Amino acid sequence: MKDVFRQRRMWRPRGELKRRYDVVIVGGGSHGLATAYYLAKNHGITDVAVLERSYIGSGAAGRNTTIIRSNYRTPEGVAFYGRSVELYERLAAELDFNLLFSQHGHLTLAHSDRALITMTERAEVNQLLGVDSRVVDRDGVAGLCPELNLSREVTWPIEGALYHRRGGIIRHDAVVWGLARGADRRGVEIHPGTEVTGIESSNGRVTGVRTTRGDIACDTVVSATAGWSTLVADLAGVPLPITTHILQAFVTEPLKPFLDVIIVSSQMHVYISQTDRGEILIGAEIEPYTTYLGTGTFGFLEDSARHTLELFPQLEHAAVLRQWTGLCDLSPDYSPILGVTEVGGFLVSCGWGTYGFKAAPIVGTTLAELVATGRTPELIAPFTLERFSTDSLVSELAAAAVSH
Amino acid sequence: MRLPPRPQERIDRSRELTFFFEGEPRHGFPGDTVGSALFASGRRVFSRSFKYHRPRGLLCCSGQCPNCLMQVDGVPNVRVCTMPLREGARVRGQNVLGSLDRDVMSVVDKIGGPFTPVGFYYRTMIRPRRAWPLYERFLRNVAGLGKIDRGAGRTRRFDTEHRRVEVLVIGGGRAGIEAARAAAARGEQVVLVDEGLGPGERAAGGSFEVIAPARALGIYEGGLVPVDAGQVLIRFRARRIVVATGAIEQPLVFPGNDLVGVMLPGAVRRLTDEWSLRPGSRAVVIGADERALSVVAELRSAGTEIARVVDLRAESPRRIAAEGKKGRLASVLVDGEGLDCDLLVMSGGRQPAYSLLAQAGARIEYDAGRGVFVPIELPASVEAVGAVAGELPSGATPAATYEGGGKARGKCFVCVCEDVTTKDVRRAIAEGFDSIELAKRYTTVTMGPCQGRLCQLPSVRLYARENGTDEAAIGRTTARPPWAPVSLGLLAGRGHEPARRTSIHERHVQLGARMMWTGAWRRVHSYGDPAGEVRAVHEAVGAIDVSTLGKILVSGPDAAAFLERLYPNRFGDLRPGRIRYSVLGTDAGRIMDDGTIARLDDDRFYVTTTSTGADVVSEWLEWWNAVWGMGVEVVNLTGALAAVNVAGPRARELLGRLTDLDVSNESFSYLDAKQAHVAGVPCLLLRIGFVGELGYELHCSSPYGEYLWSTLLERGADLGLRPFGLEAQRVLRLEKQHILVGQDTDSESNALEAGMPWVVKFDKDEFVGKWALEHVRERGLRERLVGFEMTGWTVPPEGGQIVVDGRPAGRVTSARWSGELRRAIGLAWVPAALAEEDAELAIRVDGRLEQARVRLRPFLDPDGERLRS
Amino acid sequence: MSELEFLSTDRTRTGGGFEPVFRSPLADALAAAGPDVRDLSALGKVEVRGDVEGFDGLASAERIPLTPGRTLFLCAPEETARLREALADPSRTVVDVTGALAGLELRGERLLRRLTDLDLDGLPAVGAVARVTTIVLRTGEEFRLFFPQEYARSMAEVVLDAAAGL
Structure with a gap:
């Protein structure tokens, strides 16, 4: 309790850049900070600089819709995200920072029998791998979310759903700040307002980075830059099979508790949750076009509103307070690209599409282990960049068009 | 409580309106707002604050601040x-x-101060973890403002209207009206929208249209300006957008600045002028510009006594504090001078309301001279006029905060929406949240219902002072659209989703069909008896509406070469009048779609696709046609043609009754395509057999689909003809191990592993995806799509898992009970090692493992004798 | 080359106990509509890919350019065969789309504004009407819409609903 009142700095003020670090992490988001934190905590590697172009958590980490879940389709994905959820569940205590992880369950609606097949497949894979996930019928949906409109007189009647009890939402900024504090207290340097402008290598190995605040020598560079991944990898001369799209979301004015579970409808490209602040948070699928433009569109608001009201007609008078966009780095198979690249010492965490935030702690632990030991942990071996050359894709695609 | 009639008042005193507050009747006049009528009835406390539940009264009286949010007719946050x-x-x-x-929760204000510092929830309730759900339940319940009626449905009609104008003026103040008038005088077509009750007489004589009350929600992509006009959302596209949104009076930051009785000058002006109400009996006025200070005259005319006027241009008090009793203002302290009063009019100057301009792409910079942010560098076709453009009378820049001094220990609010105090901001900075964006996220300043209208500038000023720098260096947080809160109901409009129906749809409904969606199509699941429908096809004849199939005409001198290059199968040697099946591959060799292709003549091919694949395949063909620049035309005929598949041992007999064509097996063989009149309707007849029995697909112009269908049913009745739906079709095709793309395949499936190596002609020079399939061939097959039959009678779930060593190793994609075979059958992806006849599979069903055996050949009629009969 | 008779609506044969019935896709949907809404689905419609610059084969047919290489011709139902023949030319692809497109005539700019964001002063144009890709033509206050026939009922529902809201 004492910490509540004591005014204590979360992290040191930004200092001068050193000329050399063992490890440079590009990107001060949830993945970069998690990697830094676990490097220090699990491996005692603290000569680490996290370079962030803007402020920490300014990119996808602070713009995502904060859903945490592990009910994926592929065994590789389920094992990976399953471990991530476990880490998230313990993370608040570990960081001594309340992340407001609200595990009220996650319902992915099926509006067709074809969709139910996909749900069944996911539930079966999940159960075999020990993840709490099952298909529920219409009555089951009604029991879990009585507010949903289960009428058949709608465009897309609800036929059932995939129910994932441990799915939930978390306070994304808290994750960023908690990890930043944890990393900082262990000696990692965090440098906001520091943009990487070049990545130096010689003989196929990384030797350093150039930044807007001077050059740094280092042996290892980890790029955890989500929407800017292809641009940063370009600096190292590593081509990535990634396209960058925007994803849009909005919140309504705060309302008294109305909805505990998270509702996802792939068919209608919408997912809906209520934050602990009372806002109804609604997101869509990524836009089909590629762009870095961060301005939200009005058509998104209209479509999402229409779809939301099909599911929750009671929200007719809920008012949209603000909308925003975030960048998504989409890989061809909707699975991430993690670990080593053709340039020695240049590691990536990218290709996340809409799943990145869900994986922050597991990315941090596994990438830290890779940096420390030089060996790719088994859990992330299926996600190497190399899979695109060996035709070993890990397809989450059939799982759904919308995937939160 | 009303003053005697005043010249500018908007109320119509000749008529009284009755409304209910907390169930008690209250009265007002036409022209009143709910707020003014409540004020007239003596109400001063309008809401309770977000966190501390402090009483709050009218502050801005112009729809900006959160202080008057109430539920009206069940609508929250009005x-x-x-x-x-x-x-x-x-x-x-x-x-x-x-x-x-009497709000019980206001106890938080008394004891909560020390217990609820900024971000307290991040630091508490961490352990024990199992107690968190309880804490969380409490947190969720105290958060939020208005209530949603869980059982309510949609109650109002909202429409969307699209309008194009030459000039759209946003804002009906003096500058807006002048701009509208000038444009109209030049002969331009002008519409002016105003969020208030309209510019009224000021706009008189102008030849332009006024829409009010109507709020512009933003300047979106392509210059789209959506306007909330109550029940109608008007989407404006204008050649020129004139923004005249004025400026927003900014509160001063001092202890007690949120007490009931503290108001902005605009609120005072509206209460007195528009509704003839006296805002208070004794007032202190503190202002930084002429506009604020001039309310003194209004107040005097309303009979309010003026206790003290503090002109911040002339004097710079160091200490200001308001003190109250039970949340109501009782006195004001200015540099130690106590002044009893029940009204404090305060203003720290006016901030241009630039949000629309910022969204449109204008640059916003801090103007140190005027002490406000101003828009510069406007995007093309957007103009700013009046106060929003920075045309403001000069005023003083107030202090970032005023200390209370002495006994004054009231809370000092930077943000009334979120109950954030100066102490919270200082704490955030001290903790390291030193950039404005980080601090916004931590303290939630600017994230409440006012979206920064009243707190952006004060918080930036405070940040600058606490960090020892200036406002320009601090910058501002990005203002997010929409500019004004807008209801989901209005955004949704009428909410129709386009649906595609075949030309035979109404007949299916009459036959009592159960309809289902496949993509945007409405299709027949069954006519109530899928098993009987299957039987009819096996034993007599059935008819299914397959109008939803994609149908594409590929014509031109290069048509054969084009298809040869696109599809893995060979089409160059296909003779006119013959049909061949193929899958269609992506450039990575994955299965994208499948269907039959009939060669109509040398230069024309009739390509069919799956129902959901029609549009994608059509675009895919057009794409490659454009890339290769071949002499080919691609015409999507999907909706132009109805199609009925007539299948079963008696299909030939039925067809023979309807056409002059020689339908004998010799002259109309399996995989022949012919044109002929059927029941008087010109048809393309394809002899194919997706459902495994002798069958003909009849394609005809859509307007005759219903007639053809009815005639078939009528003339086939005595043969035992039954209409059948998708469910029966699924069983029938499964008995033949015919795949459904998208169900039996996913985005990574290829034709070799899907068990169709015969459609891939590696000896062709080139076809899309060839390299990838060659790679698959070289690396060897890893998994295979195979048929299976269950040892027992259980039908496994589609999506069920093949389990090897306790781990998922494959999946069931299709499974059905076959009445014909008296067995549960299906298709499954299995590891290549298990893709052998009779191999044993363990399939997980309800948590148990059930046995199945691999069957590599069709379950029924493996040699296709029925098809060819 | 054989003619693709099955694409045309005017090549049916009556006799031998068969009497084919042309049924407009809007027949049911417009049953309850007022006189301001007219069904144009039976009009002859022929799409041409290729050059029609010098074409003057059928003066009474209305010509609607869709894209530089694509033109839609409208004519009275009984003239469709003549139009097809007149257009036939090895340099063009001629497709009878009479059965493919439903047609709807409406009155009133205000109603159209509730249905589409097309510039109503810049017609003819192709764009979304009630979220369905539609060819929109204008003569004064009269508007004609041509759209894929499978959306006919959906479109009619939206149009009648929008009219009810005015």
Whole structure:
């Protein structure tokens, strides 16, 4: 309790850049900070600089819709995200920072029998791998979310759903700040307002980075830059099979508790949750076009509103307070690209599409282990960049068009 | 409580409106808002604050601040100060436990200060973890403002209207009207929208249209300006957008600045001028510009006594504090001088309301001279006029905060929406949240209902002072659209989703069919008896509406070469009048779609696709046609043609009754395509067999689909013809191990592993995806799509898992009970090692493992004798 | 080359106990509509890919350019065969789309504004009407819409609903 009142700095003020670090992490988001934190905590590697172009958590980490879940389709994905959820569940205590992880369950609606097949497949894979996930019928949906409109007189009647009890939402900024504090207290340097402008290598190995605040020598560079991944990898001369799209979301004015579970409808490209602040948070699928433009569109608001009201007609008078966009780095198979690249010492965490935030702690632990030991942990071996050359894709695609 | 009639008043005193506040009748006049009528009835406390549940009264009286949010007719979070009064309106307070005047939750204000510092929830309730759900339940319940009626449905009609104008003026103040008038005088077509009740007489004589009350929600992509006009959302596209949104009076930051009785000058002006109300009996006025200070005259005319006027241009008090009793203003301290009063009019100057301009792409910079942010570098076709453009009378820049001094220990609010105090901001900075964006996220300043209208500038000023720098260096947070809160109901509009129906749809409905969606199509699941429908096809004849199949005409001298290059199968040697099946591959060799292709003549091919694949395949063909620049035309005929598949041992007999064509097996063989009249309708007849029995697909012009269908049913009745739906079709095709793309395949499936190596002609020079399939061939097959039959009678779930060593190793993609075979059968992806006849599979069903055996050949009629008969 | 008779609506044969019935896709949907809404689905419609610059084969047919290489011709139902023949030319692809497109005539700019964001002063144009890709033509206050026939009922529902809201 004492910490509540004591005014204590979360992290040191930004200092001068050193000329050399063992490890440079590009990107001060949830993945970069998690990697830094676990490097220090699990491996005692603290000569680490996290370079962030803007402020920490300014990119996808602070713009995502904060859903945490592990009910994926592929065994590789389920094992990976399953471990991530476990880490998230313990993370608040570990960081001594309340992340407001609200595990009220996650319902992915099926509006067709074809969709139910996909749900069944996911539930079966999940159960075999020990993840709490099952298909529920219409009555089951009604029991879990009585507010949903289960009428058949709608465009897309609800036929059932995939129910994932441990799915939930978390306070994304808290994750960023908690990890930043944890990393900082262990000696990692965090440098906001520091943009990487070049990545130096010689003989196929990384030797350093150039930044807007001077050059740094280092042996290892980890790029955890989500929407800017292809641009940063370009600096190292590593081509990535990634396209960058925007994803849009909005919140309504705060309302008294109305909805505990998270509702996802792939068919209608919408997912809906209520934050602990009372806002109804609604997101869509990524836009089909590629762009870095961060301005939200009005058509998104209209479509999402229409779809939301099909599911929750009671929200007719809920008012949209603000909308925003975030960048998504989409890989061809909707699975991430993690670990080593053709340039020695240049590691990536990218290709996340809409799943990145869900994986922050597991990315941090596994990438830290890779940096420390030089060996790719088994859990992330299926996600190497190399899979695109060996035709070993890990397809989450059939799982759904919308995937939160 | 009203003053005698005043010249500018908007109320119509000849008529009284009755409404209800907390169930009690209250009265007002036409022209009143709910807020003004409540004020007239003596109400001063309008809401309770977000966190501390402090009583709050009218502050801005212009729909900006959160202080008058109430529930009106079940609608939460209504700004009653701008909501026109309606007869019978039912108004209630919100976010209170008890009543507005006695809110039990206000205990948080008394004891909560020290217990609820900024971000307290991040530091508490961490352990024990199992207690968190309880804490969380509490947190969730105290958060939020208005209530949603869980059982309510949609109640109002909202429409969307699209309008194009030459000039759209946003804002009906002096500058907006002048701009509208000038444009109209030049002969331009002008519409002016105003969020208030309209510019009224000021706009008189102008030859332009006025829409009010109507709020512009933003300047979106392509210059789209959506306007909330109540029940109609008007989407404006204008050649020129004139933004005249004015400026927003900014509160001063001092202890007690949120007490009931503290108002902005605009609120005072509206209460006195528009509704003839006296805002208080004794007032202190503190202002930084002429506009603020000039309310003194209005107040005097309304009979309010002026206790003291503090002109911040002339004097610079160091200490200001307001003190109250039970949340109501009782006195003001200015540099130690105590002044009893029940009204404090304060203003720290006016901030241009630039949000629309910023969204449109204008640059916003801090102007140190005027002490406000101003828009510069406007995007093309957007103009700013009046106060929003920075045309403001000079004023003083107030201090970032005023200390209370002495006994004054009241809370000092930077943000009234979120109850954030100066102490919270200082703490955030001290903790390391030193950039404005980080601090916004931590303290939630600017994230409440006002979206920064009243707190952006004060918080930036405070940040600058605390960090020892200037406002320009601090910058501002990005203002997010929409500019004004807008209801989901209005955004949704009428909410129709386009649906595709075949030309035979109404007949299916008459036959009692159960309909289902496949993509945007409405299709028949069954006519109530899928098993009987299957039987009819096996034993007599059935008819299914397959109009939804994609149908594409590929014509031109290069048509054969084009298909040869696109599809893995060979089409160059296909003779006119013959049909061949193929899958269609992506450039990575994955299965994208499948269907039959009939060669009509040398230069024309008739390509069919799956029902959901029609549009994608059509675009895919057009794409490659453009890339290769071949002499080919691609015409999507999907909706142009109806199609009926007639299948079963008696299909030939039925067809023979309807056409002059020689339908004998010799002259109309399996995989022949012919044109002929059927029942008088010109048809393309394809002899194919997706469902495994002798069958003909009849394609005809859509307007005759219903006639053809009815005639088939009529003339086939005595043969035992039954219409069948998708469910029966699924069973029938499964008995033949015919795949359904998208169900039996996913985005990574290829034709080799899907068990169709015969459609891939590696000896062709080139076809899309060839390299990838060659790679698959070289690396060897890893998994295979195979048929299986269950040892027992259980039908496994589609999506069920093949389990090897306790781990998922494959999946069931299709499974059905076959009445014909008296067995449960299906298709599954299995590891290549298990893809052998009779191999044993363990399939997980309800948590148990059930046995199945691999069957590599069709379950029924493996040699296709029925098809060819 | 054989003619693709099955694409045309005017090549049916009556006799031998068969009497084919042309049924407009809007027949049911417009049953309850007022006189301001007219069904144009039976009009002859022929799409041409290729050059029609010098074409003057059928003066009474209305010509609607869709894209530089694509033109839609409208004519009275009984003239469709003549139009097809007149257009036939090895340099063009001629497709009878009479059965493919439903047609709807409406009155009133205000109603159209509730249905489409097309510039109503810049017609003819192709764009979304009630979220369905539609060819929109204008003569004064009269508007004609041509759209894929499978959306006919959906479109009619939206149009009638929008009219009810005015």
